[in-house]
Amino acid sequence: MHKLIMYQTAMHSPELLKGTLQTIVLKVLGDHGRMYGYEMTQRVKELSEGRILLTEGALYPTLHKMESEGLLHTETVHIGKRVRKYYTLTFQGKALSKDRVSEFLDFIKTMSAVLQVKVA
């Protein structure tokens, strides 16, 4: 069975980043409003200075899953032969976005306590 590589990273191991993809998508969409898939990968790359690269194989299934869970709203725009699909957060998605970010901050605090290190 093919094992999916969730993240290709320059510095971070995939195991470390597992489970944060949804949070990333929620946050990025929350900050920018309307985005399409490629745009998201570029934006994340930019923000992480190339240290987090979202793979398409992980991004798209997650987007569809979130859409079917009612977190995302989509609209399609025809550009010549191409069809671009834009994602925006739904009301439910916006609420979850805040929760997830604060939850993640909590997690970092807990981890720093456990690991006895100080977050810079």
Next chain:
Amino acid sequence: MQLTNDHIDYIIKDLTYRGIIVDHVRNEILDHICSAVETEMSKGLRFINAYQLVLREFGHTRGLRTTQKQIVQFENQTPRIMFRNYLTIAFRNLLKHRFFTAINIFGLAIGIASCLLITLYVLHELSYDKHFENADRVYRVDTEILFNGNHHRLAVGPAPLAEALMNDFPEVEAAVRFRAWGSRLIKTEKATDNIKERHVIFADNEILQVFPLKLLSGDAQNGLKEPNAVMISKSKADKYFPGQDAVGQTLILDNEHNYKVTGVFPDFPEATHFRFDFILAMSGLDESKNDMWLSNNFNTYFLLRKGASPADVEAKFKKMVETYAGPQIEQIFNINFTVDDFEAGGNRFQFSLMPLTRIHLHSDRTAELAANSDITYVYLFGAIALFILGIACINFMNLSTARSANRAREVGVRKVLGSLRGHLVRQFLTESILLSFIAFVIGLGLVALALPYFNLLSARSLEIPYSDPRFIGLMIVAAIVVGILAGIYPSAFLSGFKPVNVLKGKLALGMKSGLVRSSLVVFQFMVSIFLLIGTITVQKQLSFIQNKRLGFQKDQVLILQDTQVLGPQIESFKNEMLNETLISSASISGFLPVSGWGRSDTSFWPEGKQTTQDNLTSMQHWRVDHNYVKTLGMNVKAGRDFSKDFPSDSSAIIINEAAARKFGFANPVGERISTFDFSEGEIDPDKSVTYTIIGVVEDFHFESLRKNITPLGLVLGDATWCMSFRFESEKASQVIDLLESKWKQVAPGQPFQYTFLDEAFGKMYSSEERLGHIFGIFAGLAIVIACLGLFALTAFTAEQRTKEIGIRKVLGASVTSIVVLLSREFGKLIVIAFVIAAPISWFAVSWWLESYTYKAEIGLAIYVLAGLVAFVVAWLTMGYQSIRAATANPVNSLKSE
């Protein structure tokens, strides 16, 4: 840097080649790749290198496919999207097989329409009298008298009963009596012409308590206290006093009685077991004040107190009989009366309770306020509805499983692609529920179209309760249930296929497969044959009744009604008509040999004997004139008819054979029999009248053929409310014109009302006729639906076996042999269906005929006929398909190999 269309086409092609085929997934990936490629190219890469680079990011073919698969899986786990998917596929499938879909939907729609019609009817029947405010506390007191072999089950009781209930039964809150009095001639003060009204009744003022009438205007407390008060229905108020308040106005009944309108009540809903338009105050009726416990003429209803038990009331009836009726029985029959002694002698005098809401379906007694229905019919029609729906559902199941061969591959492919059994079951159920919904909509349309005719047939006025949300809800639930019922077997059957087998083509599911399918076809035809036999039986019994030797000539007799308005002129009118060549005979008598006309029941005994319980004979005692026997075409078996030559005939009696047998006279003519003297209106045990028997008439049926012929005697006397005229054949319309013109001369302003004796006779059997019609129609529908299914099944077999037929023909098979080959299988099933249906029908038919004393012989021929009809109709359906398949050119079917 923008990609050209050629580049984009290249990418689309390449993606499709790599197996990215789900439209919206490919579109999204395409856009992503394009964007990424553009970025790379702007860094100076050539298109193809940029594309390769981007593809690597996606993980090449494998990664692309995994992505697609994951997206599709997420979507499938979402019920909403999956449901939409099921629905799309279902629609495509139904459209792809238009012929089968049409047959399925049409058959199911007919089934649903029949079922719905019958359900409306049954619900209507069950709703009778429930609209009254205290319906669950209202009871009618019924009387049962069994005396000397004469059995009377009456819906009426004696006049003093209501008062006794009020005085002696603390459980009774209020009691009301009704006295039906036939039709009345009614007019307003200003009008000159009378109108004949049928729904006229006398009632106590307590009706307002027992049956709250919700008066539109008038006195709701004491409106019927005063004699000569009348309450009328809204429709009659509008008819007689249009645009004015009816209360306070005067109505004239039968040209002589003035009644003052004291109230207007809304028309009774149709679901009421009685219907009154005019309620007259009981206090104006002398008969209501008598104290006779042995004469029963009053329908007595009472309202039970809240919390009281009807059983307690019933338990006290025995004492009531002993207290009140006992002394009167002792006086008349010279016996010591106790209920126990009386019953020990095989006799009975009992009162019982009938709850109001049960009357319409459970009561069939003498002197009902209106003809009731029967719970048997409700059950019968309910069963027919279920059967028809069952047949329609079976069609669906059979067609789906039969076509499974075609869909087996679909199932295989779906399973290989990862469908679970649950997915397939849901897919097939969606299909059948969708179909069922379409069928329900069409069925509802059919009902709307057919309802007027059905109402005519069933003598009801049913409506589809569109505005009732419960009805809509019920329809939706029913559509889903029917969809599931029809789809559950095919879906379970189809989803169970092993993909390896079906894809290898191992599952050759031709017509031979499926014991279940065969049994379902057998069931369909069994029901059809059963209904057919039922129809033929009812028709045969009806025609038996129409043609039975009745003992009188029912044809060519016209009955003129309400002739009492002629008063003393009636004799001259009769004589005048006798001079007309068109009229061969005329007679004045309200006693006619058709049920519902004049009846009078009295006890007779041989002259000179002391009256005891044993020598009394209960007999019909009809007052007729000299021409009666001749006009009605009865046969004098012994002795002679009444004659003007014998003045002594005023104390003569002609009896029927049944009476002669009952008295045990070897030679009845010349014997003398006595009866009580009723001339004073009350029985005086010391006074009697004696008649000499001058003749015996052949027994004639004067009640429905359900009943035996009972003793009857004809005497000379006045019963002027109608006249009978016998006329020459083919001249009915001239006779009517003649009578009408004469009537207008002698009775200006009186309605000219007539009927024909054979019509009145036919009315006795209107419920049988209705049953026959309804049975016939639904039997027809059942067969049509069953044949629709058979038609589609044969079409399918023929299609499946085209190659086989082609090869057979090439090898020399004849058209006939192929037709036989194709029809044989179903032919066998129909024969089996017949074998099962015949004994079941035999039981049902014997059970139904049991209620008739005189019944038609239902010979074997009928069963054979029904079987043949089913077989021929089925064969014609199959034959068309078979012949089409058999005559097709084998080249066409074989060249494709």
